Amino acid sequence: MEKVYLDNAATTQVRSSVIHKMQEALTQLYGNPSSTHSFGRSAKTVVESARKTIAKYMNAHPSEIIFTSGGTEADNMILRSAVRDLGVTTLITSKIEHHAVLHTAQDLARQEGIHLRFVDLDEWGDPKLSHLEELLKENDAKKLVSLMHVNNEIGNKIAIAEICGLCKDHDAFFHSDTVQSIGHYPWDVQEIPVDFLTAAAHKFHGPKGTGFAFIRKNSGLRPLISGGAQERGFRAGTESFHNIVGLEEAFTSAYDNLEKEQSYVTGLKKYFLENIQKEIPGVRFNGHSADLEKSIYTLVSVRLPIDSQKAMLLLFHLDIKGIACSKGSACQSGNDMGSHVLSEILPEEELKKPSLRFSFSKYNTEKELDYAIQVLKEFIAD
16 A cells, blocks of 8 residues: 655654754763753753754844744743733734634633734735734734744745734734744744744654744743743753754754755645646635745645535545545644634635645655545545
């Protein structure tokens, strides 16, 4: 049986070089980075080197990079600390954010009484900048805008430079969940002066359980987790040293090979779009995922011409055939509520049709895409 992994937006295969670096760290550099002896100093040097490396690629200061357990922790840290420490009383976001942001925002509205506002979306799922500007002008309350750079279900890229400009013009903080885009696009935090962003290593061929937050220097945020002085005092707890080593290797490999790998994966997406439309004429695409300019090159969200009864067996059938893809985001697996993203942008009749997210990486091939499309075609025709 073929085994085809097309769920790279959920997580990615770890690079062999990352595994090698992590094994080396676990066997040779096992000191606690907070210890003052030579074992600890060696580990501390490696952690700080990783911080400097990431900062250099992003044109940031090393002190602005805070290692976390991943994107969810980083999002929570920033949103909750902004309300507690920066006087934020209004949080502006959208209804198609990742739940790490959406649920945190809803919690803050319930628990802290912040004013939660949602920016209107157009029919494709893009935030309406005119409405965002209206919300920013609404009153003099201190505001935080949180909008993800690349949507994890439909792949849309927001106009991040324009949004950043609007926030600066109206003295609002801007946070972007960049988990789907870090490692896939170059980032310069001086050119696009976001206040905060977040990343997760496992989205760009690194290990799970590690990521980082970019928190602009002198932002005023204080630690969310208290204890020791790790992470410049911002995040207490012994650093996940081997994961940070893996994160650095995955990050540098992603950017050192960015042009070549981006070109290859873009080619896969073009091939998939062309062939699925040829083999399944009734297929439709969600959001901008079929637009190579307006969506990320790693992801396509398709809507298939199948009735809701037959659709119940679709993912099971694909799994039996060895094909891994996703109904929505991996965080919603097993949830019968359906996609909160698609619910916001599709009419009721279209929501009844099954939608699948196929996401690609450097490890995929055209032959694998042919197989996946053929399995879909046979299932629909049966």
